[in-house]
Amino acid sequence: MSGYDTLLNDETGKLLVYRNWCPDTQWWLQTLVDGLDWRQSRVRVFGREHPIPRLEAWFGAAGVRYRYSGQTLEAKGWPAVVKPLVDAVCEQAGEPFNAVLANWYRTGDDKMGWHADNEPELGDNPVVASLSLGARRDFRLRRNEDRQQTITVALGEGDLLIMGGPLQHHWQHSVPKRAKAEDRINLTFRTIRQEPVGAQAPARPTR
Ligand SMILES: O=C(O)CCC(=O)C(=O)O
Numbered sequence: 001m002s003g004y005d006t007l008l009n010d011e012t013g014k015l016l017v018y019r020n021w022c023p024d025t026q027w028w029l030q031t032l033v034d035g036l037d038w039r040q041s042r043v044r045v046f047g048r049e050h051p052i053p054r055l056e057a058w059f060g061a062a063g064v065r066y067r068y069s070g071q072t073l074e075a076k077g078w079p080a081v082v083k084p085l086v087d088a089v090c091e092q093a094g095e096p097f098n099a100v101l102a103n104w105y106r107t108g109d110d111k112m113g114w115h116a117d118n119e120p121e122l123g124d125n126p127v128v129a130s131l132s133l134g135a136r137r138d139f140r141l142r143r144n145e146d147r148q149q150t151i152t153v154a155l156g157e158g159d160l161l162i163m164g165g166p167l168q169h170h171w172q173h174s175v176p177k178r179a180k181a182e183d184r185i186n187l188t189f190r191t192i193r194q195e196p197v198g199a200q201a202p203a204r205p206t207r
């Protein structure tokens with residue numbers, strides 16, 4: 001297993017990459033294409049619904065609830081075929097990840113817009129690991145306080161990227177479209193904090 005490159009490690013966050021971390025990437029790519037339940041969800045932009053420009057699949061440890069396309073869904077358990085990969089990523093990152101969002105960029109036209117992985121259920125300074133299989137694509141970051149400040153990392157062929165510290169507060173990231181590209185699948189490993197079922201903030205007397 002290779003060492004890692006530190007791309008950022010300061011008061012705005014931590015970003016490191018293990019190059020070619022995952023072996024047999026072509027086999028994994030095909031296994032995930034065949035084995036996951038891919039969907040194209042829709043988003044509403046300026047009052048009009050559009051299909052998002054990529055396919056997605058969620059999976060996770062049994063019982064983990066995640067929000068997807070406006071719904072709360074419950075994971076059925078790790079698909080057996082990916083469990084060894086999940087265990088290896090958890091061990092490498094030192095995190096007990098319990099859910100994965102898979103993104104399939106079918107061509108260079110598929111992309112992901114600017115966002116931060118800052119959903120409240122991920123907690124305040126989440127560690128998110130991202131494994132890239134297949135075609136190399138640019139992963140771009142821009143700093144919230146100064147958008148001219150950017151970082152571009154080309155990710156492909158088994159690269160494992162780890163985001164941590166306050167990164168999601170200070171930077172957004174995206175995968176822009178590209179003139180020509182073959183299939184790429186990216187898995188983002190997340191730790192979703194679970195509220196007990198039906199838990200609501202208890203009614204408190206006003207003080
Ligand atoms: O495809 C990638 O490298 C990024 C995916 C991502 O940012 C996400 O799933 O939140």
Ligand SMILES: [Fe+2]
Pocket residue numbers: 115116117173
């Ligand atoms: Fe993201």
